[in-house]
Amino acid sequence: MTKTNPFWKLVFLSLGLTVIFIFLICLCILLRLDAEQLDIVKEIASQNVYFLLLLTTVVPVALWVIFEICYTRFYLPLRKIPTEISVMCRTNPSHRLDYAGNHNIRELSQAINALADVNETLSKNLDLEIGKAREETEKERNMLAAIMAELPFGLILCNSNGRILLFNSQAKAQFSPVLAKRRSEYFLGLGRSIFHIIDKTLISHALQEIEERLQRGKKRVASYFTTQIENKEPVLVETIPVLDQERRITGFILSLQDISNNIKRYDSISRGVLLLDKSVEESIARIAEIVLPERTAVPHRMVLLEQCFDTMRRHHSSVFATILEAAFETIPLSRLNLDHFLFVIQKTAGYGKNIRVNVSGSNRDTRILGDLSSFVAAFVFVLEKLAELTSHDEFDLQVLADEKIVEFEITWDGKAVRRSDVAGLAVMYIASLLQLDYVLRQNKASLQYDDTAEMVRRITISARVELQLPFPGFRRSPVIAGSRPEYYDFNLFEAGDESLDLLNSTLDSLTYSVIDTETTGLHPGGGDEIVAIGAVRIVKNRIVLEDCFEQLVNPGRDIPFEAYKIHGIDPTMVSDKPDIDSVLPALKRYISSTVIVGHDVGFDMKMIKMKEKSANVVFNNPVLDTLLLSAMLHPIYKQHNIESIAARLGVTIVGRHTATGDAVAAAEIFLKLIPLLQSRGITTLKEALEASKRTYFLRLRY
Numbered sequence: 001m002t003k004t005n006p007f008w009k010l011v012f013l014s015l016g017l018t019v020i021f022i023f024l025i026c027l028c029i030l031l032r033l034d035a036e037q038l039d040i041v042k043e044i045a046s047q048n049v050y051f052l053l054l055l056t057t058v059v060p061v062a063l064w065v066i067f068e069i070c071y072t073r074f075y076l077p078l079r080k081i082p083t084e085i086s087v088m089c090r091t092n093p094s095h096r097l098d099y100a101g102n103h104n105i106r107e108l109s110q111a112i113n114a115l116a117d118v119n120e121t122l123s124k125n126l127d128l129e130i131g132k133a134r135e136e137t138e139k140e141r142n143m144l145a146a147i148m149a150e151l152p153f154g155l156i157l158c159n160s161n162g163r164i165l166l167f168n169s170q171a172k173a174q175f176s177p178v179l180a181k182r183r184s185e186y187f188l189g190l191g192r193s194i195f196h197i198i199d200k201t202l203i204s205h206a207l208q209e210i211e212e213r214l215q216r217g218k219k220r221v222a223s224y225f226t227t228q229i230e231n232k233e234p235v236l237v238e239t240i241p242v243l244d245q246e247r248r249i250t251g252f253i254l255s256l257q258d259i260s261n262n263i264k265r266y267d268s269i270s271r272g273v274l275l276l277d278k279s280v281e282e283s284i285a286r287i288a289e290i291v292l293p294e295r296t297a298v299p300h301r302m303v304l305l306e307q308c309f310d311t312m313r314r315h316h317s318s319v320f321a322t323i324l325e326a327a328f329e330t331i332p333l334s335r336l337n338l339d340h341f342l343f344v345i346q347k348t349a350g351y352g353k354n355i356r357v358n359v360s361g362s363n364r365d366t367r368i369l370g371d372l373s374s375f376v377a378a379f380v381f382v383l384e385k386l387a388e389l390t391s392h393d394e395f396d397l398q399v400l401a402d403e404k405i406v407e408f409e410i411t412w413d414g415k416a417v418r419r420s421d422v423a424g425l426a427v428m429y430i431a432s433l434l435q436l437d438y439v440l441r442q443n444k445a446s447l448q449y450d451d452t453a454e455m456v457r458r459i460t461i462s463a464r465v466e467l468q469l470p471f472p473g474f475r476r477s478p479v480i481a482g483s484r485p486e487y488y489d490f491n492l493f494e495a496g497d498e499s500l501d502l503l504n505s506t507l508d509s510l511t512y513s514v515i516d517t518e519t520t521g522l523h524p525g526g527g528d529e530i531v532a533i534g535a536v537r538i539v540k541n542r543i544v545l546e547d548c549f550e551q552l553v554n555p556g557r558d559i560p561f562e563a564y565k566i567h568g569i570d571p572t573m574v575s576d577k578p579d580i581d582s583v584l585p586a587l588k589r590y591i592s593s594t595v596i597v598g599h600d601v602g603f604d605m606k607m608i609k610m611k612e613k614s615a616n617v618v619f620n621n622p623v624l625d626t627l628l629l630s631a632m633l634h635p636i637y638k639q640h641n642i643e644s645i646a647a648r649l650g651v652t653i654v655g656r657h658t659a660t661g662d663a664v665a666a667a668e669i670f671l672k673l674i675p676l677l678q679s680r681g682i683t684t685l686k687e688a689l690e691a692s693k694r695t696y697f698l699r700l701r702y
Contacts, residue, residue, distance in 0.1 A: 011067050077105045079636050085112065090675040092650030093120040154235075154256035157242075160249060162194045162203070174229060174256055187590055189547035191511040191539035194254070196592065198237070199431075202227055205373040206239040207252065214247060225373055226259065226434060226442065234259050234434050333369040333443065338399070338406065341368065345379045345397070353384050354393060361399030368406050369464045370443040374430075378439045381430045382410070382447070382459065389417045401465065408461045416455035423451075502595065502622060503686040507674050510685060512538040513549075513591035513621075514667040516659045517604045518567040520559050524606040529555035530580055531569050533587060534659030536667050537594070541674070543667045549590045550660045552577040567657045584608065584615035595685060596623045599642045599666040622685060626669050628692040633676050635695070645669055 033041065045052065081097065088095045096116060097109040154171030158164055167188060175188040175197055188197065195203065206223035213221040223239045236259045242251040342359050349355040387393055390412055398409040426437035426447060440447055444464035449456050502510065515535040521528035535549040552569065554577045564570055587608075598604050601623055612618055630640045637644070646653050646665060649672040655661020677683070682691050 015063070074105065076636070077109070081108070081112070083634050083636055086676060086679060087648060088116050089119070090679060091672040092648070093123050094650055095648070153258075154254075156188075156194065156254040156256070157251065158194050158254065159251045162200075164188065164190055164192050164194055165251070166190075171256060174235065174258070187547070189537060189539075190544050191537065193593065196589075197229065198227060198254070202237070202373055203239065203252075203254075206237075207241070207249065209372070210239065210241050210252075211249065214241075214243075214249075225371060226439075228429070228434060234438075333371055335367045336370050336372055336375070338366045338368055338401070341370070341372065341376070342397070342399070344372065344376050348376055349380050349383050353380060353387070355380075355383050355387055356394040357383065358394070358396045359399065360396065361401070366401050366406060366465060370445070374439050375443045375445070375463075377430050378436055378443070378445075379408070379461065381428075381436060382425060382461070385425055385428070386410070386412065386417065386459070389421055390414050404465050406463045406465055408463070410459045410461070411457065416457045419449070419451065419454055419456050422449050422456050422459060503689075504684055506683050507677060507685060507688060508541050511540075511594045512597045512624075512667070512670070513594040514538060514597045514663045514670065515549075515587075515591070515601070515604055516598055516662040516666060517607055518569060518657070518659050519607060520555055520557065520563050522603070524603070524610050527557070528607075529553075529557055530607050530611075531555050531559060531563075531574055532567070532659040533583060534661070534663045535587070535590060536660070536663050538597070538667055538671065541671060543664065543671070545664070548660060548663075549587060551583050551586070553583050554579050567659075580611045581615040584611055584617050588617045588619065591619070591621055594621060596621045597626065597666060597670050598623075599626045599645075599662070599669065601625045601627075622689065624670070624685075624688055625692060626666055626673060628695050629670075629673050629677065629688065631695040632691050633673065633680065642666065642669070649673075 030038070030041075084095065084097050093116070096113050151168060151170060154174050155166075155168045156164060156171050157166035167190075172188055202225050206225055209223045210221045221241060224236065225239075226234055226236050228234050236257045238255040238257070240253040240255065241249045242253060244250050346357045346359065349357050383395055386395065392412050392414045394412070396411045398411070400407040400409060427435055429435055430439060434442075437447070440461070446462050448460040448462060449458065513535050514537075515533065517530050517534075518532040519528050519530050530553050532552050533549065534551075537544045537547045539547075552574050554574045556579060559569060559571050559574075596605070596619075602625060605619070605623060608619055626642075626645065627640050630637075630645050634640075634648075637648070642662065642665060643653065643656075645651075646669060649669060651665060651668045651672060653661065653665040655664070677688060677691070680691075682688050
């Protein structure tokens with residue numbers, strides 16, 4: 001019972017008024033008595049003082065008992081019935097009324113339970129029919145999932161805002177997080193942003209290139225780029241648009257293929273071809289030494305042999321270069337307008353690096369082969385490194401073009417650069433890409449300089465003139481949404497960008513991270529530490545168990561036996577685990593752009609915030625507490641611990657007092673509370689936060 005209970009307000013008000021009324025009547029009677037009558041009253045009172053004391057004690061107690069019986073048998077059941085009906089209708093159809101009130105209350109409860117039985121039976125029958133209707137669809141989905149699981153490359157489906165809607169196990173493996181001190185991991189999960197794990201500029205450029213091809217009426221519009229995920233192997237990313245019936249981009253598919261073996265294969269072939277080239281050249285030279293000195297014997301035959309040797313020398317290097325180029329094919333290249341390409345270099349270098357590029361030269365309408373994003377990145381990378389080496393921020397870029405090659409000659413005023421420093425550029429990594437040498441070769445280009453001089457003042461990048469686009473059918477066609485059968489329509493593209501306005505977003509549209517901790521004790525400021533953190537995500541009103549965070553933590557202190565009896569974590573289990581300063585950055589990345597949910601989460605957040613400074617992270621996500629929400633929705637109940645709420649809402653707790661088990665239970669409870677909140681007109685996150693503040697449980701402080 002709370003102090004604001006209206007029943008007890010009425011009781012105390014009634015008692016007060018009754019006492020005042022009796023006092024006034026007694027006072028009026030006394031005032032009408034004469035002195036002799038007053039003496040008689042005093043004498044009677046003095047002779048029966050114990051009875052009067054007994055009366056003043058028994059009457060209030062009797063009244064309290066009567067009121068308590070009325071409260072528990074009449075008023076309280078009536079107060080609980082609307083709450084119980086709401087639970088039965090909205091969250092737990094199996095819940096039933098069970099009151100020991102008077103016969104009228106029991107009859108009402110029995111009638112409501114009978115209606116609940118009918119409602120539950122109808123719901124089960126309806127669910128059964130829906131289940132049968134979806135059975136074939138589920139088979140098709142399972143078949144699609146099985147096919148996706150067996151694909152030899154990673155596949156990620158995103159909506160137009162970059163939110164991940166679908167991915168297969170190969171993609172998950174490529175982004176598997178590895179815990180490292182003070183490093184945020186890459187988490188691949190439903191509802192997350194793809195831009196957190198793949199550079200947004202690369203994807204944006206790919207989509208822009210696709211849009212341009214669509215506007216030109218091209219049928220094959222897929223775009224490609226290469227990148228490197230964290231410090232792992234390089235991957236080739238193919239971007240395939242998903243179009244609606246009006247050919248507008250509603251999403252995109254990223255196909256990820258590990259190309260590390262391609263690079264190793266190229267290196268192996270390159271070494272073999274170079275050795276073969278050298279061997280053939282030496283063989284031709286030896287044959288020429290043996291045969292040509294005898295030219296005086298048969299002069300006209302010797303002339304033919306000389307011509308043959310010259311032809312072999314001219315062509316064998318070309319053949320070997322062609323073999324190397326074929327071995328190095330990784331992505332289809334675009335036909336880049338030279339004038340636009342130079343403009344993008346100037347713009348990127350100027351705005352991003354404050355480097356001025358003065359372009360000169362002719363034939364700027366020429367088209368070259370290349371991938372715009374990576375090729376521009378390579379040029380800007382070279383200019384940036386030259387600026388560091390020369391302490392100069394202005395460079396001249398002269399363009400020299402013929403029928404086959406375009407040369408970009410970079411010169412500058414000021415000090416020259418050591419040859420060794422220029423040579424070292426080739427093996428440096430470009431941000432989000434690969435080594436400079438690899439990126440240039442990928443774009444059919446090469447870096448050249450005077451390797452005979454100790455100091456270099458001129459660097460040339462040679463590129464291929466576009467004569468005919470190789471592999472004309474290599475690009476994939478777009479996916480047209482709605483062209484597939486009905487049972488493949490998952491409505492995945494309706495999700496908006498939830499990060500725009502969290503507070504005004506509806507509760508059923510948000511993404512949540514439900515967390516729980518296990519600790520050495522209950523005193524955050526008294527030396528207790530976290531020993532385990534568990535979290536699961538809720539995406540579109542669905543718990544995504546596959547996208548969970550579960551980590552044991554070395555507390556750096558002993559674990560009391562009392563705590564061990566609760567959560568079962570002993571010192572041997574955490575002795576080799578990372579400390580909290582290593583775990584919190586990973587947790588920060590996991591809960592990024594989500595709302596934190598938990599049961600009595602104030603304690604968990606206090607434990608986490610105590611370590612923010614040492615871990616160099618800040619947790620500022622909005623927080624919802626299922627304890628506060630339950631107390632606000634059901635103030636008639638005294639108990640709001642996780643077991644009581646779970647029993648009331650029909651949630652089965654598996655793995656109690658384990659961080660992940662309690663997080664899953666809290667997630668299920670929260671999903672049950674959302675319909676109840678909506679029935680009270682609480683539909684947005686802002687309204688839920690404000691409603692939580694209206695419960696007296698908020699006075700709890702840790």
